Amino acid sequence: MDRITQLKEFLQANxxxxxxxxxxxxxxxxxxxxxxxxxxxxxxxxxxxxxxxSYYHLAKLLERTGDTDAAIAWYEKGMEAAKKAGDKHAYGELRSAYEELTF
Incomplete structure (x- = not known):
C-alpha cells in the first residue's frame, strides 16, 4: 500500500x-x-x-511554482501565527525564508 492511500485511510478514521x-x-x-x-x-x-x-510548506510550494506574492503573504501570516504561539524556532525559519525571498 502506498503512503498516500495509507494516509487517506487514516484520515477516514480521523x-x-x-x-x-x-x-x-x-x-x-x-x-x-x-x-x-x-x-x-x-x-x-x-x-x-x-x-x-503548514505555513512554511505552503509558502515554499508557492515560491517554487512562481507565485511569489502569495508566498510572501503566507510567510507573513505564518510569522504572525508563530509569534502569537511563542514558537521562536518556526518564526525564525519563516522569517529566514521570507527574507531570502524579499531581499
Missing amino acids: PGDNFLKHALALEYIKIGEDNTAKSIFEEILTQDPNYIG
Missing part, C-alpha cells in the same frame, strides 16, 4: 487530524501534485490557523 493532512500534502508534493498539496495546506490553515508548520 478526518480532523491536521498532522495526517499535512503529511498527505507533503506526499502529494513528492509526486508533483502541487495543486492538490496547496489545497490541503490551505484547508489546514483555514480550519486551524495555529498549525504553524
Whole structure:
C-alpha cells in the first residue's frame, strides 16, 4: 500500500487530524501534485490557523511554482501565527525564508 492511500485511510478514521493532512500534502508534493498539496495546506490553515508548520510548506510550494506574492503573504501570516504561539524556532525559519525571498 502506498503512503498516500495509507494516509487517506487514516484520515477516514480521523478526518480532523491536521498532522495526517499535512503529511498527505507533503506526499502529494513528492509526486508533483502541487495543486492538490496547496489545497490541503490551505484547508489546514483555514480550519486551524495555529498549525504553524503548514505555513512554511505552503509558502515554499508557492515560491517554487512562481507565485511569489502569495508566498510572501503566507510567510507573513505564518510569522504572525508563530509569534502569537511563542514558537521562536518556526518564526525564525519563516522569517529566514521570507527574507531570502524579499531581499
